[in-house]
Each structure stands twice: as C-alpha cells, then as structure tokens.
Amino acid sequence: MKRSFKRILLALAMVLWANQVMAGGADLFLEKCMGCHSRKGEAAPISPADKSSSVWEKYFKRHRHPVDLSGMISENEMKLILQTLKDHAADSDQPTAAIIPK
Amino acid sequence: MKAYGRTLTLTIVLMAVFWGFSTATYAQRMVTIPEDAYKAILERLDTLQKRVDKLERERTDTSSLKKDIDDIYDTLDKVETKTIKDKLNIGAEVRTRVDNFYYRGTYFNPFTGRYDKYIKDHKDNHWTSRFRLNLDAKITRELMFHGRLSVTKNWADNDPENFYTDFNRGHAAGGNTNVQFERAYIDWIVPNSPVPLAITFGRHPSTEGPPVEFKENRQRQSTYPALLFDGEADGIVATIGLERYTGLKNSGLRFAYGKGFQDDDDYENYLDTRSGLDDTNFMALFFESEIPTLPRSLMVLSYIRAFDMVDNPLGPNKNVGDMDLYGIHLQAKDIEGTGLDAFLSWGLNYSHPGGTTMFNTPMGPAPVGLLTNDGKDNKTGWAIYAGLRYTMPLQMLNNPKIGFEYNHGSQYWFTFTQSSIEFYNKLATRGDVYDIYYIQPFNRYLFARIGYTYIDYDYSNSGMHLGKPMDQDDILTDFYILLDCRF
Numbered sequence: 001m002k003r004s005f006k007r008i009l010l011a012l013a014m015v016l017w018a019n020q021v022m023a024g025g026a027d028l029f030l031e032k033c034m035g036c037h038s039r040k041g042e043a044a045p046i047s048p049a050d051k052s053s054s055v056w057e058k059y060f061k062r063h064r065h066p067v068d069l070s071g072m073i074s075e076n077e078m079k080l081i082l083q084t085l086k087d088h089a090a091d092s093d094q095p096t097a098a099i100i101p102k
Numbered sequence: 103m104k105a106y107g108r109t110l111t112l113t114i115v116l117m118a119v120f121w122g123f124s125t126a127t128y129a130q131r132m133v134t135i136p137e138d139a140y141k142a143i144l145e146r147l148d149t150l151q152k153r154v155d156k157l158e159r160e161r162t163d164t165s166s167l168k169k170d171i172d173d174i175y176d177t178l179d180k181v182e183t184k185t186i187k188d189k190l191n192i193g194a195e196v197r198t199r200v201d202n203f204y205y206r207g208t209y210f211n212p213f214t215g216r217y218d219k220y221i222k223d224h225k226d227n228h229w230t231s232r233f234r235l236n237l238d239a240k241i242t243r244e245l246m247f248h249g250r251l252s253v254t255k256n257w258a259d260n261d262p263e264n265f266y267t268d269f270n271r272g273h274a275a276g277g278n279t280n281v282q283f284e285r286a287y288i289d290w291i292v293p294n295s296p297v298p299l300a301i302t303f304g305r306h307p308s309t310e311g312p313p314v315e316f317k318e319n320r321q322r323q324s325t326y327p328a329l330l331f332d333g334e335a336d337g338i339v340a341t342i343g344l345e346r347y348t349g350l351k352n353s354g355l356r357f358a359y360g361k362g363f364q365d366d367d368d369y370e371n372y373l374d375t376r377s378g379l380d381d382t383n384f385m386a387l388f389f390e391s392e393i394p395t396l397p398r399s400l401m402v403l404s405y406i407r408a409f410d411m412v413d414n415p416l417g418p419n420k421n422v423g424d425m426d427l428y429g430i431h432l433q434a435k436d437i438e439g440t441g442l443d444a445f446l447s448w449g450l451n452y453s454h455p456g457g458t459t460m461f462n463t464p465m466g467p468a469p470v471g472l473l474t475n476d477g478k479d480n481k482t483g484w485a486i487y488a489g490l491r492y493t494m495p496l497q498m499l500n501n502p503k504i505g506f507e508y509n510h511g512s513q514y515w516f517t518f519t520q521s522s523i524e525f526y527n528k529l530a531t532r533g534d535v536y537d538i539y540y541i542q543p544f545n546r547y548l549f550a551r552i553g554y555t556y557i558d559y560d561y562s563n564s565g566m567h568l569g570k571p572m573d574q575d576d577i578l579t580d581f582y583i584l585l586d587c588r589f
Contacts, residue, residue, distance in 0.1 A: 098287075099289040099300045102298055102346065
C-alpha cells in the first residue's frame with residue numbers, strides 16, 4: 001500500500017514536471033517579449049491578438065522581426081513562444097467581459 | 103637658283119613621303135562590311151545605350167521605387183476600406199450533446215393526494231443542438247462592440263411551450279428555432295476622464311462567468327462569477343481601472359445596474375400596467391484583480407442587491423422582497439506552469455421578505471413569501487463551489503483535460519443562475535453536486551466532452567426564491583457526451 005502510494009506520488013510529480021516543461025510558453029512570452037514590448041519598453045506594446053495564428057507563423061518564418069532574436073531566444077524557446085502567440089492569436093477564442101480601462 | 107631648286111625638290115619628296123604614310127595608315131584602319139550588318143550593329147549599339155541610360159536613371163532616380171510604394175498603398179487603401187466597411191468580425195459555434203438523465207425523487211400522487219417517495223425516472227438519449235453567432239468589432243480605439251445571437255433546441259421538439267424568461271432565452275432548450283438576442287454590448291473607454299473609466303452598456307456578457315470557462319474549454323465569458331449571477335441581462339456598468347493606483351494587475355471597481363423584471367402594459371408597452379407592481383432592479387458592486395504573485399489568476403469580490411423581486415417572472419402578481427448576495431471568487435490557470443487550474447467560489451444570500459403571494463401547489467394554492475411561507479423572516483443561505491482541471495502533457499492527443507467540480511448549497515441558498523450551461527441549474531442546488539468531465543480536443547476548433555454529474559438534493563425547490571425549502575432526498579444524475587466546434 002505504502003509502495004503504491006509512493007509510485008502514485010512519483011508518477012504525479014513526473015507528470016507535473018513534464019507539464020512544467022511543456023507549458024512555459026506564456027511565461028516565456030512575458031519574460032522574453034514583454035520586457036521590450038511594454039508600455040515603457042523599447043518597442044511598441046504587442047498582444048498575441050494583434051495577428052492571426054497563420055500570420056504569426058509567417059511573420060517569424062520570414063524573419064520579419066526587426067531585431068535579430070537568435071542571441072536572446074533559443075530555438076526551443078521560440079517554438080513555445082510562437083505556440084503561445086498562436087493559442088491567443090486574433091482568430092482564437094478571446095475572453096469577454098466588461099472592459100477594465102488601464 | 104640651284105639651291106632653291108634642291109629645296110623645292112626635297113620639300114616635294116618629304117610631302118610625298120608624308121602623304122604616302124598617311125594614305126598607308128588610313129588604308130590599314132578601313133574595314134569593309136555589308137550595309138545591313140553595319141545597320142544592325144548601329145541598332146544594337148543604340149539599344150544598349152538606351153538600356154545603359156535607363157539603368158543609370160533607375161539607379162539615381164527613386165521615382166520607380168516610389169511608384170511601387172504608391173501601388174502598394176493603393177492596394178492597402180482598398181483592403182483597409184473593405185475591412186472598415188465589413189465592420190463586424192463574425193464567428194460561430196455549433197454544439198450537439200446527448201444527455202442521459204436519471205431522477206429519483208418524490209412525486210405527487212393525485213390519487214392519494216400525497217407525495218410518494220422515490221419515483222424513478224429515466225430520460226435517456228436526450229439530444230440537443232446549440233448554434234451561436236458571435237460578432238465583434240473594434241469601432242475605434244475607445245469603442246468596442248460584442249454580440250451573440252443563439253438558438254438552443256431539443257431535437258425534433260414540436261411542443262411550442264418553453265420555459266423562457268428574459269434570463270435564459272438563448273440557453274433554455276425547447277422546440278423553438280427562433281434566434282435569440284443573447285448579448286450585444288458596447289465597451290466605451292471614456293476619453294480624458296480624470297480616472298480610467300469605461301462604460302459598458304447593452305445586453306451584457308453576464309452568462310457562463312468564471313470559472314465556467316474551464317469546463318467549457320474556452321476563455322472567460324462573463325463579467326460576473328457564475329456562482330452569483332449567470333443570466334442573460336440588460337444593464338449598464340461603470341468600471342474604474344485601478345491598476346495604476348493599486349499596482350494590482352487588471353484591477354478594477356465596477357458599479358452595475360440592471361433589471362430583473364420591467365413592468366409593461368401589453369397594449370401600450372412603453373407604459374406600466376396598473377397592477378401596482380414595482381420593477382425588479384439590480385444594483386451591484388464588484389472589485390476584481392489578478393491575485394498578487396499568481397499570473398493568469400483572478401479574484402472577484404462581489405455584492406449584488408435585487409430590489410423588489412417579483413413572485414413569478416412569467417406572470418407576476420406581487421413583489422415579494424429584496425435579496426442580497428455576497429461573493430468571493432478565486433481562480434488560477436496553469437498554476438506554476440504545472441497545467442493545473444483551480445478555483446474556489448463562495449456565496450452568501452440574505453433575504454429581506456416583503457409579504458406573501460399565492461402559489462399553486464399540487465395540493466392547491468398556498469401562501470408563500472421570499473424563502474419562507476409567511477414572508478416575514480430574513481433568511482441566510484450560502485454555497486461553496488470548488489474545482490480542479492488538469493491539462494495533460496500529451497501532445498499526441500492534443501493535450502486533453504480532465505476536471506472535477508463540487509458545489510454545495512445550504513437550505514436557503516438562492517442565486518441568479520438561470521442560464522446555467524447545464525439544463526438543471528447546477529449552481530442553485532440546495533444539496534451537493536459532484537461533477538467530473540474529460541475534454542478531448544481534436545484540433546484548435548473542435549473538441550468533445552464526456553461528463554458525469556451527480557446531484558443530491560437535500561432541500562426542495564432549488565433555484566426558486568418562493569416558499570420555505572423543505573427536506574428532500576432526491577437524486578439527479580446525468581451522463582453526457584457533447585461535440586463542440588467554435589471558429
């Protein structure tokens with residue numbers, strides 16, 4: 001019984017760890033992109049909803065980002081960030097509630 | 103004379119030699135070619151010269167590039183004009199679900215005149231369809247529109263009678279295929295306001311609020327937490343943005359006004375009837391923010407007061423009193439990047455009864471008041487609603503999700519949740535509800551959900567504000583499968 005419980009805990013820990021590795025796109029976006037693309041940053045503020053999913057994909061495929069990101073963001077990180085941008089792109093489901101002005 | 107003659111001779115000889123050389127040199131440079139070839143060479147030279155001139159011009163003159171840019175601008179102008187003329191973005195949702203209900207409860211036996219216990223009733227293979235047309239437009243930077251038209255219907259339902267109220271036109275399933283006006287509202291960020299201020303008016307985003315989006319596999323759908331208010335409603339909301347003052351992300355204070363019932367004359371429907379009924383008015387106050395240090399989270403503190411509630415919205419006869427609702431809602435998505443979402447919602451209601459009205463029961467008409475039979479005592483009810491959802495790290499299966507929800511309502515619990523996504527107003531239950539589901543996404547637009555809900559009613563008339571809730575031991579279960587496509 002004790003052994004089974006340990007196994008379950010181990011499995012749960014592994015699954016949570018795997019998920020943590022998988023699900024870092026949103027955090028990476030905040031960390032790597034919003035540093036510059038914020039209200040007081042060096043670049044104009046952006047939102048994933050600025051472009052549709054396919055346009056985001058083409059944007060990076062065509063190297064249209066004005067600054068070379070290769071030294072700042074690894075290939076794997078870029079994949080996760082791109083997935084986050086696509087998940088929240090203009091053609092994705094958007095949250096709806098009465099707006100809160102900033 | 104001789105000397106003159108020698109000099110002349112020498113001069114002649116030198117001239118002859120010079121001329122001879124010149125003639126010989128000229129004769130060496132001469133090339134004789136046919137006239138046609140000569141013309142062709144000249145033409146070719148002319149063409150080449152023109153090309154060189156053109157290239158030189160293009161290199162030094164940017165007019166050609168400018169022309170290209172102008173062409174692009176012309177094209178963009180056309181696209182932009184077309185986009186602006188389009189005005190609306192249109193999306194759609196289609197859902198089909200099949201439910202298998204089982205009910206075990208009391209039943210009024212007209213032959214004995216008593217309630218018989220534990221009548222079992224199955225309703226298997228119950229199919230419904232739902233269609234929604236979602237609309238939105240960013241009119242200007244400060245002005246945004248959202249709308250939704252919807253139909254929810256039973257399959258092959260030919261019975262015209264439906265229990266529609268203004269709260270659940272788009273959500274209640276019946277035989278009607280009329281498209282319902284579920285929501286249409288404007289967000290207006292007031293320019294040059296001394297504080298960040300937005301006014302939201304129209305038929306509100308007031309259904310399927312937090313945390314229903316977890317179960318619905320989508321983004322937030324309403325301003326208000328689902329445990330307190332889940333109904334289609336017209337209203338006006340003023341929201342003051344507080345982020346710049348408090349430092350709390352997405353924080354704001356909302357003042358809301360709406361109506362639960364508006365009296366109107368059937369013939370001149372801009373006038374009141376002369377029945378003396380007061381309108382049911384809602385006033386509410388909400389504070390919401392992201393929970394500090396917890397990204398992708400939400401905290402909402404709520405207070406709602408319904409003034410002058412009517413006895414029966416489908417045929418009101420009397421005002422029966424006021425109701426206060428208080429709530430705290432907390433939720434977080436993808437906690438610490440683990441794929442785990444969690445929520446906890448608490449609600450409390452407090453009644454201010456204002457007399458009795460007659461209510462038809464199987465035993466005949468009987469007087470009832472707000473959460474009481476005598477319409478005199480204040481009553482307090484409460485509820486708790488908690489749940490978890492986990493997104494599995496299985497990319498080959500499109501990251502399926504599994505969720506569990508639990509809610510409990512006390513004897514006097516009452517809430518405004520008539521537009522529940524379930525057909526049985528789960529969150530109004532006076533008793534316990536256990537709800538488990540599995541979401542299988544097929545792609546970013548299509549998913550299936552399989553779920554099982556178990557409801558144990560401890561008290562009668564869940565979701566109804568009239569009469570004293572009596573002891574009950576009824577059970578309702580639902581096993582369902584649905585397919586949902588949203589694009």
